Amino acid sequence: MSAAAAVLTDDQIERFVTEGFVHLPEAFPRELADECRAFLWRETGLDPEDPATWTQPVVRLDGYGDAPFRQAAGTPRLHAAFDQLVGPGRWLPRTGLGTFPIRFPHPQDPGDAGWHVDGSYTPPGEQGYWLNLRSRDRALLMLFLFSDVDADSAPTRIKVGSHLDVPPFLEPHGERGVNLFELCGAMDEVGKLDSPDRPQALATGRAGDVYLCHPFLIHGAQSHHGTVPRFLAQPPLLSTAPLDLDRADGAHSPVERAVRLGLRA
Numbered sequence: 001m002s003a004a005a006a007v008l009t010d011d012q013i014e015r016f017v018t019e020g021f022v023h024l025p026e027a028f029p030r031e032l033a034d035e036c037r038a039f040l041w042r043e044t045g046l047d048p049e050d051p052a053t054w055t056q057p058v059v060r061l062d063g064y065g066d067a068p069f070r071q072a073a074g075t076p077r078l079h080a081a082f083d084q085l086v087g088p089g090r091w092l093p094r095t096g097l098g099t100f101p102i103r104f105p106h107p108q109d110p111g112d113a114g115w116h117v118d119g120s121y122t123p124p125g126e127q128g129y130w131l132n133l134r135s136r137d138r139a140l141l142m143l144f145l146f147s148d149v150d151a152d153s154a155p156t157r158i159k160v161g162s163h164l165d166v167p168p169f170l171e172p173h174g175e176r177g178v179n180l181f182e183l184c185g186a187m188d189e190v191g192k193l194d195s196p197d198r199p200q201a202l203a204t205g206r207a208g209d210v211y212l213c214h215p216f217l218i219h220g221a222q223s224h225h226g227t228v229p230r231f232l233a234q235p236p237l238l239s240t241a242p243l244d245l246d247r248a249d250g251a252h253s254p255v256e257r258a259v260r261l262g263l264r265a
């Protein structure tokens, strides 16, 4: 890759390996975020000007392939960062964006704010979402901000460095992997899901920012204590092949290096 195409510094990449995420400001144009947010408001059927219509703490919308979403997901800045973190040719361009958990100021608990990792596939004959050590089908977890998000407006909570705790729990399950609820339960039993050793960061920022996260990063939603509803998409970056944790040439991607580091810990 040419130096001009690189958007992340070496320091940011090393922090991605040890902390599990990188905040990419202005990953897509703010005007696109505004256009997408207006579209999403229409899809909710709620009135942006009338909080009386915001009767739920969270509304989830599935996903959209319309032009503004495709453009937001496919900027050269994002693609360059994918190359740096995952490796050229090892990820699939997104054809749209989803899912969208939209969070509203509301007294009720949203009921979906527990710590977890995201799963990425369902083995034949099984149910729900699973994950394995080679992160089948998922190169990254991504948080696309479609509204300005401050500490009060339900930023996603991130357990800094928690992606390093996950590989030892996945390794015994081999290629088949494990259901994400089973994994989270096993980690919770030994205090590794909400580990006191892992500080919390908040995915705050401006509409158009994206957080690029390791697929094993432990994260969670929270209640909205502000005034302006929060619009977020949290799609996976799909991979062309499972992680290769034993490359003969040693050219492991930062995502792979983090898994290797977690196994050594």
Ligand SMILES: O=C(O)CCC(=O)C(=O)O
Residues within 6 Å of the ligand: 101, 112, 118, 154, 155, 156, 157, 219, 220, 221, 222, 232, 234
């Ligand atoms: O809404 C958020 O901040 C995160 C939601 C989330 O992690 C999930 O639905 O899996």
